[in-house]
Amino acid sequence: MGHDGGATSLSAALALRAELLGPARTRVLTEAELSHAGRVFHGRPEGLSLYGVAAPSMVGRGLRLLGRTAIECSVDDHCAPFAEALAECLAHEPDLTPGYVADLFCGSGNVGFHLRARLGLPVFAAELDPAVHAATRHNFRVLGIDVDLRHADYRELLACLPPPRPGDVVVVEPPWGAALTPSGLDVAATEPPVPGILADIRAARAGVPCLVALQVIVVGADDTTTRPSLRRCFAGARHLLAVPAPASFATGATVEFHVYAVS
Ligand SMILES: C[S@@+](CC[C@H](N)C(=O)[O-])C[C@H]1O[C@@H](n2cnc3c(N)ncnc32)[C@H](O)[C@@H]1O
Structure with a gap:
Protein backbone atom coordinates (compact mmCIF):
# COMPACT_ATOMS: atom_id res chain seq x y z
CA MET A 1 0.00 0.00 0.00
CA GLY A 2 2.84 2.36 -0.67
CA HIS A 3 3.34 5.19 -3.08
CA ASP A 4 6.19 6.13 -5.34
CA GLY A 5 5.06 9.28 -7.05
CA GLY A 6 2.11 7.16 -8.16
CA ALA A 7 4.40 4.58 -9.76
CA THR A 8 3.91 1.78 -7.23
CA SER A 9 0.81 -0.21 -7.93
CA LEU A 10 -1.43 -1.48 -5.18
CA SER A 11 -1.04 -5.02 -6.48
CA ALA A 12 2.76 -4.77 -6.27
CA ALA A 13 2.50 -3.51 -2.71
CA LEU A 14 0.12 -6.27 -1.71
CA ALA A 15 2.37 -8.89 -3.32
CA LEU A 16 5.40 -7.60 -1.40
CA ARG A 17 3.37 -7.51 1.80
CA ALA A 18 2.39 -11.15 1.30
CA GLU A 19 6.03 -12.09 0.64
CA LEU A 20 7.36 -10.31 3.72
CA LEU A 21 4.64 -11.66 6.01
CA GLY A 22 4.94 -15.13 4.41
CA PRO A 23 8.13 -16.75 3.08
CA ALA A 24 10.41 -13.90 4.22
CA ARG A 25 8.66 -13.54 7.58
CA THR A 26 11.65 -14.31 9.80
CA ARG A 27 14.46 -13.79 7.30
CA VAL A 28 16.90 -10.91 7.73
CA LEU A 29 16.39 -8.61 4.71
CA THR A 30 19.23 -7.43 2.49
CA GLU A 31 20.05 -3.78 1.88
CA ALA A 32 18.39 -3.96 -1.54
CA GLU A 33 15.25 -5.55 -0.07
CA LEU A 34 15.04 -2.92 2.68
CA SER A 35 15.35 -0.08 0.19
CA HIS A 36 12.76 -1.70 -2.06
CA ALA A 37 10.33 -2.07 0.86
CA GLY A 38 10.88 1.60 1.75
CA ARG A 39 10.13 2.62 -1.83
CA VAL A 40 7.03 0.44 -2.15
CA PHE A 41 5.42 1.16 1.20
CA HIS A 42 6.68 4.64 2.05
CA GLY A 43 7.37 6.18 -1.35
CA ARG A 44 11.18 6.30 -1.01
CA PRO A 45 13.87 4.01 0.38
CA GLU A 46 14.51 6.35 3.33
CA GLY A 47 10.82 6.25 4.31
CA LEU A 48 11.53 2.91 5.99
CA SER A 49 13.58 4.30 8.85
CA LEU A 50 13.95 2.99 12.39
CA TYR A 51 15.93 4.35 15.35
CA GLY A 52 16.96 7.24 13.09
CA VAL A 53 18.59 4.85 10.59
CA ALA A 54 17.15 4.79 7.06
CA ALA A 55 16.77 1.55 5.09
CA ASP A 76 10.51 7.23 12.45
CA ASP A 77 8.40 9.68 10.42
CA HIS A 78 5.42 8.69 12.50
CA CYS A 79 6.98 7.75 15.86
CA ALA A 80 8.88 11.02 16.28
CA PRO A 81 5.82 13.33 15.91
CA PHE A 82 3.83 10.96 18.07
CA ALA A 83 6.41 11.10 20.88
CA GLU A 84 6.49 14.90 20.57
CA ALA A 85 2.69 15.18 20.72
CA LEU A 86 2.51 12.89 23.74
CA ALA A 87 5.17 14.91 25.58
CA GLU A 88 3.22 18.13 24.91
CA CYS A 89 0.00 16.49 26.03
CA LEU A 90 1.57 15.28 29.30
CA ALA A 91 2.84 18.79 29.98
CA HIS A 92 -0.82 19.87 30.29
CA GLU A 93 -1.90 16.93 32.44
CA PRO A 94 -0.43 17.56 35.91
CA ASP A 95 -2.26 14.57 37.38
CA LEU A 96 -0.42 12.24 35.04
CA THR A 97 3.06 11.51 36.37
CA PRO A 98 4.21 8.43 34.45
CA GLY A 99 7.10 6.33 35.72
CA TYR A 100 7.65 4.12 32.71
CA VAL A 101 6.74 3.08 29.18
CA ALA A 102 5.69 -0.54 28.57
CA ALA A 117 14.22 9.60 23.78
CA ARG A 118 11.44 12.20 24.13
CA LEU A 119 9.93 11.40 27.54
CA GLY A 120 13.11 10.25 29.26
CA LEU A 121 11.29 7.37 30.95
CA PRO A 122 12.58 3.82 31.35
CA VAL A 123 11.14 1.47 28.72
CA PHE A 124 10.18 -2.16 29.33
CA ALA A 125 9.29 -4.28 26.31
CA ALA A 126 8.03 -7.78 25.48
CA GLU A 127 8.40 -9.70 22.23
CA LEU A 128 7.13 -13.24 21.81
CA ASP A 129 8.54 -14.26 18.41
CA PRO A 130 12.07 -15.58 19.10
CA ALA A 131 13.40 -14.41 15.72
CA VAL A 132 12.01 -10.89 16.15
CA GLU A 156 4.44 -11.83 31.70
CA LEU A 157 5.74 -8.29 31.23
CA LEU A 158 2.60 -6.82 32.80
CA ALA A 159 3.20 -9.02 35.84
CA CYS A 160 6.72 -7.74 36.52
CA LEU A 161 6.56 -4.00 35.85
CA PRO A 162 7.48 -1.45 38.56
CA PRO A 163 4.69 -0.22 40.86
CA PRO A 164 2.15 1.67 38.71
CA ARG A 165 2.00 5.45 38.60
CA PRO A 166 -0.83 7.46 37.05
CA GLY A 167 -0.12 8.00 33.37
CA ASP A 168 2.38 5.18 32.77
CA VAL A 169 2.40 4.72 29.00
CA VAL A 170 1.39 1.29 27.70
CA VAL A 171 1.94 0.74 23.98
CA VAL A 172 -0.47 -1.83 22.52
CA PRO A 182 -10.92 -3.56 2.88
CA SER A 183 -13.39 -1.81 5.23
CA GLY A 184 -10.74 -1.00 7.82
CA LEU A 185 -9.14 -2.37 10.98
CA ASP A 186 -11.28 -4.03 13.62
CA VAL A 187 -9.25 -3.59 16.79
CA ALA A 188 -11.48 -6.14 18.50
CA ALA A 189 -10.13 -8.77 16.10
CA THR A 190 -6.36 -8.25 16.29
CA GLU A 191 -4.18 -11.18 17.38
CA PRO A 192 -4.66 -11.06 20.36
CA PRO A 193 -7.73 -8.78 20.43
CA VAL A 194 -7.34 -5.33 21.98
CA PRO A 195 -10.30 -5.72 24.41
CA GLY A 196 -8.64 -8.72 26.08
CA ILE A 197 -5.33 -6.87 26.29
CA LEU A 198 -7.10 -3.92 27.93
CA ALA A 199 -8.66 -6.26 30.47
CA ASP A 200 -5.21 -7.67 31.27
CA ILE A 201 -3.77 -4.16 31.64
CA ARG A 202 -6.59 -3.07 33.95
CA ALA A 203 -6.20 -6.21 36.08
CA ALA A 204 -2.46 -5.64 36.42
CA ARG A 205 -2.83 -1.98 37.45
CA ALA A 206 -5.49 -2.36 40.14
CA GLY A 207 -7.22 0.94 39.41
CA VAL A 208 -4.18 3.13 38.73
CA PRO A 209 -4.89 4.92 35.42
CA CYS A 210 -2.51 4.59 32.50
CA LEU A 211 -2.24 5.87 28.96
CA VAL A 212 -2.81 3.25 26.30
CA ALA A 213 -1.25 4.10 22.93
CA LEU A 214 -1.89 2.26 19.70
CA GLN A 215 -1.47 2.79 16.00
CA VAL A 216 -4.32 2.06 13.61
CA ILE A 217 -4.81 2.27 9.87
CA VAL A 218 -7.68 4.13 8.24
CA VAL A 219 -8.01 2.59 4.80
CA GLY A 220 -9.63 5.60 3.14
CA ALA A 221 -12.75 7.72 3.02
CA ASP A 222 -14.88 4.58 2.91
CA ASP A 223 -13.42 3.12 6.11
CA THR A 224 -16.41 1.99 8.15
CA THR A 225 -14.59 -0.15 10.70
CA THR A 226 -11.51 1.43 12.27
CA ARG A 227 -12.91 4.36 14.27
CA PRO A 228 -16.18 2.66 15.31
CA SER A 229 -14.21 -0.33 16.59
CA LEU A 230 -11.84 1.99 18.49
CA ARG A 231 -14.83 3.77 20.08
CA ARG A 232 -16.35 0.46 21.15
CA CYS A 233 -13.10 -0.92 22.60
CA PHE A 234 -12.30 2.28 24.49
CA ALA A 235 -15.83 3.10 25.63
CA GLY A 236 -15.59 4.89 28.96
CA ALA A 237 -11.91 5.84 28.45
CA ARG A 238 -10.84 9.44 27.80
CA HIS A 239 -9.50 10.00 24.30
CA LEU A 240 -6.41 12.15 24.82
CA LEU A 241 -4.66 12.28 21.49
CA ALA A 242 -4.88 11.42 17.80
CA VAL A 243 -1.68 11.84 15.80
CA PRO A 244 -1.96 11.15 12.06
CA ALA A 245 1.16 10.15 10.19
CA PRO A 246 2.53 13.07 8.14
CA ALA A 247 2.22 11.10 4.89
CA SER A 248 -0.62 8.94 3.63
CA PHE A 249 -0.40 6.00 1.27
CA ALA A 250 -1.21 6.30 -2.41
CA THR A 251 -4.37 4.27 -1.84
CA GLY A 252 -5.69 6.98 0.47
CA ALA A 253 -4.94 4.88 3.55
CA THR A 254 -3.18 6.50 6.46
CA VAL A 255 -2.00 5.46 9.89
CA GLU A 256 -2.57 7.33 13.12
CA PHE A 257 -1.64 6.94 16.77
CA HIS A 258 -4.35 7.24 19.39
CA VAL A 259 -3.89 7.62 23.12
CA TYR A 260 -6.58 6.91 25.73
CA ALA A 261 -6.53 7.43 29.46
CA VAL A 262 -7.67 4.06 30.80
CA SER A 263 -8.68 3.41 34.42
C1 LIG B 1 2.56 -5.14 14.97
S1 LIG B 1 4.04 -5.78 15.58
C2 LIG B 1 4.62 -4.50 16.60
C3 LIG B 1 5.27 -3.42 15.82
C4 LIG B 1 6.06 -2.46 16.66
N1 LIG B 1 5.23 -1.48 17.29
C5 LIG B 1 7.13 -1.81 15.79
O1 LIG B 1 7.14 -0.56 15.68
O2 LIG B 1 7.96 -2.53 15.26
C6 LIG B 1 3.50 -6.94 16.78
C7 LIG B 1 4.61 -7.73 17.46
O3 LIG B 1 4.03 -8.38 18.62
C8 LIG B 1 4.61 -9.64 18.75
N2 LIG B 1 3.66 -10.46 19.56
C9 LIG B 1 2.58 -11.16 19.12
N3 LIG B 1 1.93 -11.71 20.16
C10 LIG B 1 2.61 -11.33 21.27
C11 LIG B 1 2.41 -11.56 22.67
N4 LIG B 1 1.38 -12.32 23.11
N5 LIG B 1 3.27 -11.01 23.56
C12 LIG B 1 4.32 -10.24 23.11
N6 LIG B 1 4.57 -10.01 21.79
C13 LIG B 1 3.72 -10.54 20.89
C14 LIG B 1 4.80 -10.13 17.32
O4 LIG B 1 5.78 -11.15 17.27
C15 LIG B 1 5.20 -8.84 16.60
O5 LIG B 1 6.60 -8.70 16.54
Whole structure:
Protein backbone atom coordinates (compact mmCIF):
# COMPACT_ATOMS: atom_id res chain seq x y z
CA MET A 1 0.00 0.00 0.00
CA GLY A 2 2.84 2.36 -0.67
CA HIS A 3 3.34 5.19 -3.08
CA ASP A 4 6.19 6.13 -5.34
CA GLY A 5 5.06 9.28 -7.05
CA GLY A 6 2.11 7.16 -8.16
CA ALA A 7 4.40 4.58 -9.76
CA THR A 8 3.91 1.78 -7.23
CA SER A 9 0.81 -0.21 -7.93
CA LEU A 10 -1.43 -1.48 -5.18
CA SER A 11 -1.04 -5.02 -6.48
CA ALA A 12 2.76 -4.77 -6.27
CA ALA A 13 2.50 -3.51 -2.71
CA LEU A 14 0.12 -6.27 -1.71
CA ALA A 15 2.37 -8.89 -3.32
CA LEU A 16 5.40 -7.60 -1.40
CA ARG A 17 3.37 -7.51 1.80
CA ALA A 18 2.39 -11.15 1.30
CA GLU A 19 6.03 -12.09 0.64
CA LEU A 20 7.36 -10.31 3.72
CA LEU A 21 4.64 -11.66 6.01
CA GLY A 22 4.94 -15.13 4.41
CA PRO A 23 8.13 -16.75 3.08
CA ALA A 24 10.41 -13.90 4.22
CA ARG A 25 8.66 -13.54 7.58
CA THR A 26 11.65 -14.31 9.80
CA ARG A 27 14.46 -13.79 7.30
CA VAL A 28 16.90 -10.91 7.73
CA LEU A 29 16.39 -8.61 4.71
CA THR A 30 19.23 -7.43 2.49
CA GLU A 31 20.05 -3.78 1.88
CA ALA A 32 18.39 -3.96 -1.54
CA GLU A 33 15.25 -5.55 -0.07
CA LEU A 34 15.04 -2.92 2.68
CA SER A 35 15.35 -0.08 0.19
CA HIS A 36 12.76 -1.70 -2.06
CA ALA A 37 10.33 -2.07 0.86
CA GLY A 38 10.88 1.60 1.75
CA ARG A 39 10.13 2.62 -1.83
CA VAL A 40 7.03 0.44 -2.15
CA PHE A 41 5.42 1.16 1.20
CA HIS A 42 6.68 4.64 2.05
CA GLY A 43 7.37 6.18 -1.35
CA ARG A 44 11.18 6.30 -1.01
CA PRO A 45 13.87 4.01 0.38
CA GLU A 46 14.51 6.35 3.33
CA GLY A 47 10.82 6.25 4.31
CA LEU A 48 11.53 2.91 5.99
CA SER A 49 13.58 4.30 8.85
CA LEU A 50 13.95 2.99 12.39
CA TYR A 51 15.93 4.35 15.35
CA GLY A 52 16.96 7.24 13.09
CA VAL A 53 18.59 4.85 10.59
CA ALA A 54 17.15 4.79 7.06
CA ALA A 55 16.77 1.55 5.09
CA PRO A 56 19.76 2.12 2.76
CA SER A 57 22.06 2.46 5.79
CA MET A 58 20.68 -0.30 8.01
CA VAL A 59 22.84 -3.19 6.85
CA GLY A 60 25.97 -1.03 6.81
CA ARG A 61 25.25 -0.03 10.41
CA GLY A 62 24.97 -3.72 11.32
CA LEU A 63 21.20 -3.73 11.89
CA ARG A 64 18.92 -6.69 11.25
CA LEU A 65 15.34 -6.29 10.09
CA LEU A 66 13.12 -9.29 9.41
CA GLY A 67 10.49 -9.42 6.69
CA ARG A 68 7.55 -9.31 9.08
CA THR A 69 8.99 -6.41 11.05
CA ALA A 70 9.59 -4.36 7.89
CA ILE A 71 5.81 -4.53 7.41
CA GLU A 72 4.68 -4.32 11.02
CA CYS A 73 6.96 -1.55 12.30
CA SER A 74 6.03 2.04 13.09
CA VAL A 75 8.57 4.17 11.23
CA ASP A 76 10.51 7.23 12.45
CA ASP A 77 8.40 9.68 10.42
CA HIS A 78 5.42 8.69 12.50
CA CYS A 79 6.98 7.75 15.86
CA ALA A 80 8.88 11.02 16.28
CA PRO A 81 5.82 13.33 15.91
CA PHE A 82 3.83 10.96 18.07
CA ALA A 83 6.41 11.10 20.88
CA GLU A 84 6.49 14.90 20.57
CA ALA A 85 2.69 15.18 20.72
CA LEU A 86 2.51 12.89 23.74
CA ALA A 87 5.17 14.91 25.58
CA GLU A 88 3.22 18.13 24.91
CA CYS A 89 0.00 16.49 26.03
CA LEU A 90 1.57 15.28 29.30
CA ALA A 91 2.84 18.79 29.98
CA HIS A 92 -0.82 19.87 30.29
CA GLU A 93 -1.90 16.93 32.44
CA PRO A 94 -0.43 17.56 35.91
CA ASP A 95 -2.26 14.57 37.38
CA LEU A 96 -0.42 12.24 35.04
CA THR A 97 3.06 11.51 36.37
CA PRO A 98 4.21 8.43 34.45
CA GLY A 99 7.10 6.33 35.72
CA TYR A 100 7.65 4.12 32.71
CA VAL A 101 6.74 3.08 29.18
CA ALA A 102 5.69 -0.54 28.57
CA ASP A 103 5.89 -1.62 24.92
CA LEU A 104 3.84 -4.82 25.13
CA PHE A 105 4.26 -5.92 21.48
CA CYS A 106 7.73 -4.62 20.84
CA GLY A 107 8.52 -5.74 17.26
CA SER A 108 11.34 -3.43 16.17
CA GLY A 109 10.99 -1.48 19.42
CA ASN A 110 10.90 1.78 17.51
CA VAL A 111 7.91 3.18 19.40
CA GLY A 112 9.62 2.58 22.74
CA PHE A 113 12.86 3.99 21.34
CA HIS A 114 11.22 7.31 20.45
CA LEU A 115 9.22 7.52 23.67
CA ARG A 116 12.36 6.91 25.70
CA ALA A 117 14.22 9.60 23.78
CA ARG A 118 11.44 12.20 24.13
CA LEU A 119 9.93 11.40 27.54
CA GLY A 120 13.11 10.25 29.26
CA LEU A 121 11.29 7.37 30.95
CA PRO A 122 12.58 3.82 31.35
CA VAL A 123 11.14 1.47 28.72
CA PHE A 124 10.18 -2.16 29.33
CA ALA A 125 9.29 -4.28 26.31
CA ALA A 126 8.03 -7.78 25.48
CA GLU A 127 8.40 -9.70 22.23
CA LEU A 128 7.13 -13.24 21.81
CA ASP A 129 8.54 -14.26 18.41
CA PRO A 130 12.07 -15.58 19.10
CA ALA A 131 13.40 -14.41 15.72
CA VAL A 132 12.01 -10.89 16.15
CA HIS A 133 13.23 -10.78 19.72
CA ALA A 134 16.77 -11.81 18.67
CA ALA A 135 16.91 -9.25 15.85
CA THR A 136 15.64 -6.42 18.04
CA ARG A 137 17.92 -7.33 20.93
CA HIS A 138 20.80 -7.30 18.44
CA ASN A 139 19.77 -3.88 17.07
CA PHE A 140 19.44 -2.40 20.54
CA ARG A 141 22.93 -3.66 21.41
CA VAL A 142 24.46 -2.32 18.17
CA LEU A 143 22.94 1.14 18.68
CA GLY A 144 23.31 1.21 22.47
CA ILE A 145 19.56 1.59 22.98
CA ASP A 146 18.60 1.30 26.63
CA VAL A 147 15.33 -0.68 26.57
CA ASP A 148 14.68 -3.59 28.93
CA LEU A 149 13.53 -6.15 26.34
CA ARG A 150 12.19 -9.54 27.43
CA HIS A 151 11.53 -12.59 25.29
CA ALA A 152 8.08 -12.99 26.76
CA ASP A 153 4.34 -12.85 26.34
CA TYR A 154 2.95 -9.39 27.09
CA ARG A 155 1.13 -10.74 30.16
CA GLU A 156 4.44 -11.83 31.70
CA LEU A 157 5.74 -8.29 31.23
CA LEU A 158 2.60 -6.82 32.80
CA ALA A 159 3.20 -9.02 35.84
CA CYS A 160 6.72 -7.74 36.52
CA LEU A 161 6.56 -4.00 35.85
CA PRO A 162 7.48 -1.45 38.56
CA PRO A 163 4.69 -0.22 40.86
CA PRO A 164 2.15 1.67 38.71
CA ARG A 165 2.00 5.45 38.60
CA PRO A 166 -0.83 7.46 37.05
CA GLY A 167 -0.12 8.00 33.37
CA ASP A 168 2.38 5.18 32.77
CA VAL A 169 2.40 4.72 29.00
CA VAL A 170 1.39 1.29 27.70
CA VAL A 171 1.94 0.74 23.98
CA VAL A 172 -0.47 -1.83 22.52
CA GLU A 173 0.40 -2.86 18.97
CA PRO A 174 -0.59 -6.49 18.46
CA PRO A 175 -0.38 -8.02 14.95
CA TRP A 176 -3.37 -7.01 12.86
CA GLY A 177 -3.74 -10.36 11.08
CA ALA A 178 -7.25 -10.88 9.72
CA ALA A 179 -8.51 -7.79 11.58
CA LEU A 180 -7.44 -5.68 8.60
CA THR A 181 -10.00 -5.85 5.80
CA PRO A 182 -10.92 -3.56 2.88
CA SER A 183 -13.39 -1.81 5.23
CA GLY A 184 -10.74 -1.00 7.82
CA LEU A 185 -9.14 -2.37 10.98
CA ASP A 186 -11.28 -4.03 13.62
CA VAL A 187 -9.25 -3.59 16.79
CA ALA A 188 -11.48 -6.14 18.50
CA ALA A 189 -10.13 -8.77 16.10
CA THR A 190 -6.36 -8.25 16.29
CA GLU A 191 -4.18 -11.18 17.38
CA PRO A 192 -4.66 -11.06 20.36
CA PRO A 193 -7.73 -8.78 20.43
CA VAL A 194 -7.34 -5.33 21.98
CA PRO A 195 -10.30 -5.72 24.41
CA GLY A 196 -8.64 -8.72 26.08
CA ILE A 197 -5.33 -6.87 26.29
CA LEU A 198 -7.10 -3.92 27.93
CA ALA A 199 -8.66 -6.26 30.47
CA ASP A 200 -5.21 -7.67 31.27
CA ILE A 201 -3.77 -4.16 31.64
CA ARG A 202 -6.59 -3.07 33.95
CA ALA A 203 -6.20 -6.21 36.08
CA ALA A 204 -2.46 -5.64 36.42
CA ARG A 205 -2.83 -1.98 37.45
CA ALA A 206 -5.49 -2.36 40.14
CA GLY A 207 -7.22 0.94 39.41
CA VAL A 208 -4.18 3.13 38.73
CA PRO A 209 -4.89 4.92 35.42
CA CYS A 210 -2.51 4.59 32.50
CA LEU A 211 -2.24 5.87 28.96
CA VAL A 212 -2.81 3.25 26.30
CA ALA A 213 -1.25 4.10 22.93
CA LEU A 214 -1.89 2.26 19.70
CA GLN A 215 -1.47 2.79 16.00
CA VAL A 216 -4.32 2.06 13.61
CA ILE A 217 -4.81 2.27 9.87
CA VAL A 218 -7.68 4.13 8.24
CA VAL A 219 -8.01 2.59 4.80
CA GLY A 220 -9.63 5.60 3.14
CA ALA A 221 -12.75 7.72 3.02
CA ASP A 222 -14.88 4.58 2.91
CA ASP A 223 -13.42 3.12 6.11
CA THR A 224 -16.41 1.99 8.15
CA THR A 225 -14.59 -0.15 10.70
CA THR A 226 -11.51 1.43 12.27
CA ARG A 227 -12.91 4.36 14.27
CA PRO A 228 -16.18 2.66 15.31
CA SER A 229 -14.21 -0.33 16.59
CA LEU A 230 -11.84 1.99 18.49
CA ARG A 231 -14.83 3.77 20.08
CA ARG A 232 -16.35 0.46 21.15
CA CYS A 233 -13.10 -0.92 22.60
CA PHE A 234 -12.30 2.28 24.49
CA ALA A 235 -15.83 3.10 25.63
CA GLY A 236 -15.59 4.89 28.96
CA ALA A 237 -11.91 5.84 28.45
CA ARG A 238 -10.84 9.44 27.80
CA HIS A 239 -9.50 10.00 24.30
CA LEU A 240 -6.41 12.15 24.82
CA LEU A 241 -4.66 12.28 21.49
CA ALA A 242 -4.88 11.42 17.80
CA VAL A 243 -1.68 11.84 15.80
CA PRO A 244 -1.96 11.15 12.06
CA ALA A 245 1.16 10.15 10.19
CA PRO A 246 2.53 13.07 8.14
CA ALA A 247 2.22 11.10 4.89
CA SER A 248 -0.62 8.94 3.63
CA PHE A 249 -0.40 6.00 1.27
CA ALA A 250 -1.21 6.30 -2.41
CA THR A 251 -4.37 4.27 -1.84
CA GLY A 252 -5.69 6.98 0.47
CA ALA A 253 -4.94 4.88 3.55
CA THR A 254 -3.18 6.50 6.46
CA VAL A 255 -2.00 5.46 9.89
CA GLU A 256 -2.57 7.33 13.12
CA PHE A 257 -1.64 6.94 16.77
CA HIS A 258 -4.35 7.24 19.39
CA VAL A 259 -3.89 7.62 23.12
CA TYR A 260 -6.58 6.91 25.73
CA ALA A 261 -6.53 7.43 29.46
CA VAL A 262 -7.67 4.06 30.80
CA SER A 263 -8.68 3.41 34.42
C1 LIG B 1 2.56 -5.14 14.97
S1 LIG B 1 4.04 -5.78 15.58
C2 LIG B 1 4.62 -4.50 16.60
C3 LIG B 1 5.27 -3.42 15.82
C4 LIG B 1 6.06 -2.46 16.66
N1 LIG B 1 5.23 -1.48 17.29
C5 LIG B 1 7.13 -1.81 15.79
O1 LIG B 1 7.14 -0.56 15.68
O2 LIG B 1 7.96 -2.53 15.26
C6 LIG B 1 3.50 -6.94 16.78
C7 LIG B 1 4.61 -7.73 17.46
O3 LIG B 1 4.03 -8.38 18.62
C8 LIG B 1 4.61 -9.64 18.75
N2 LIG B 1 3.66 -10.46 19.56
C9 LIG B 1 2.58 -11.16 19.12
N3 LIG B 1 1.93 -11.71 20.16
C10 LIG B 1 2.61 -11.33 21.27
C11 LIG B 1 2.41 -11.56 22.67
N4 LIG B 1 1.38 -12.32 23.11
N5 LIG B 1 3.27 -11.01 23.56
C12 LIG B 1 4.32 -10.24 23.11
N6 LIG B 1 4.57 -10.01 21.79
C13 LIG B 1 3.72 -10.54 20.89
C14 LIG B 1 4.80 -10.13 17.32
O4 LIG B 1 5.78 -11.15 17.27
C15 LIG B 1 5.20 -8.84 16.60
O5 LIG B 1 6.60 -8.70 16.54
